[in-house]
């Protein structure tokens with residue numbers, strides 16, 4: 202089962218892996234044509250009703266496969282015609298447009314429907330409904346609404362492409378079958394709500410590699426990408442160390458947050474502020490976090506709906522860890538937990554939504570599996586990711602394990618971020634990751650935020666090493682990566 206929203210992301214990941222939209226569309230259209238041949242009566246007339254998006258593009262490909270195959274001795278299709286709802290010059294995607302042009306060039310029977318009142322369906326035995334797929338937003342608008350009513354009223358066998366037009370594969374309240382589909386050829390995996398329809402639904406494999414789902418890619422970034430500059434990061438860290446909270450707080454700004462606060466002991470507040478004018482440092486008494494500070498910190502975080510980053514540079518003094526525990530027991534909002542603070546998460550009673558970002562050593566200290574070297578392609582990787590998934594399920598929080606490759610799991614879904622350069626093993630990159638995760642957590646689901654953050658962080662290293670001609674990036678530092686974050690986050694995905 203996959204939602205329409207996630208499907209679009211997987212599609213984009215597939216393209217990044219070298220399997221183009223055009224290749225997928227070819228498979229989709231072919232699968233539709235096969236089903237039409239299977240269900241069409243002898244000497245059938247097939248009418249393809251297509252929209253201006255990629256769902257329509259699948260319809261054009263299907264029409265091409267159904268055209269004129271008598272010579273192959275397999276066809277019972279007498280006639281195929283394609284009706285495009287709208288003007289050809291308004292087709293919305295390049296790949297759909299190319300397939301339209303290919304139909305025109307092949308002298309296929311094609312029509313542009315410019316006025317919804319002009320929609321009339323000729324005598325059709327089979328109607329291919331390629332008006333709208335996963336790209337729908339809201340209720341059906343004209344001319345699709347009139348066309349849907351006409352299709353529903355016809356006696357023809359209706360074959361819907363991907364989903365019945367009008368069905369919303371992301372919104373469970375809108376998964377109706379207004380078009381009266383008899384058959385649905387859905388792609389890659391079934392969509393929520395399809396099995397409940399009174400229609401024969403078939404899943405067609407269109408050649409999307411499993412890696413497009415397993416590995417985080419640009420499509421996942423599109424899902425988690427902030428659409429506006431809002432949110433406050435609240436980094437509770439610093440004391441024995443000062444660079445870590447400053448890096449995390451700056452990374453949150455680079456990931457779209459409007460303001461970034463650091464709550465830190467007075468003794469180090471000026472030093473942290475000195476690293477970056479963009480931060481707002483809020484000092485508390487003493488030289489490290491203690492339980493005395495917790496009430497006020499929680500109150501601030503709750504009052505301003507902050508996204509908390511707990512841990513960077515906090516150190517491992519007993520009273521700081523006790524304070525971290527008390528903080529998480531009282532806090533009810535979203536938080537990224539990193540570094541020493543991770544050790545308090547197991548057996549914690551909390552209403553907070555946590556993303557835990559351990560490295561291998563911290564994971565083991567949390568009671569998690571020994572992961573040795575996280576690197577996709579290693580024989581052990583499958584078993585290790587299963588163990589991480591089981592650990593996340595047990596913990597009840599999202600876990601992002603940092604390694605050569607990162608593994609992200611919420612106990613049910615598990616993905617691998619296979620990005621980054623060896624030079625990123627330098628200190629501070631984990632603090633960046635915590636800050637990016639916080640930035641994305643403001644808007645996105647925690648698992649999706651953590652997955653995308655791991656990818657963005659690693660990609661930032663790749664982009665920088667590449668631009669500098671620095672090979673494996675052995676000389677880059679975490680500070681260098683900060684300015685690469687926006688380009689990766691907003692510049693490399695389709696959305």
Ligand SMILES: NC(=O)C1=CN([C@@H]2O[C@H](COP(=O)(O)OP(=O)(O)OC[C@H]3O[C@@H](n4cnc5c(N)ncnc54)[C@H](O)[C@@H]3O)[C@@H](O)[C@H]2O)[C@H](O)CC1
Pocket residue numbers: 208209211212222225226229252253254255256257258259293294332333334335336337338339340341342343345362363364388389407409
């Ligand atoms: N990986 C895959 O599953 C593949 C899917 N393919 C097909 O592509 C569609 C999704 O295509 P997309 O271009 O994103 O969107 P649609 O064609 O579904 O719709 C866009 C189109 O519709 C207009 N529109 C949006 N909402 C409405 C509305 N409420 N009423 C009327 N019109 C609306 C919008 O303006 C656009 O013009 C997927 O379903 C598959 O069929 C690929 O071909 C193969 C890979």
Ligand SMILES: [K+]
Pocket residue numbers: 256330331332333334361362363364365366
């Ligand atoms: K459709």
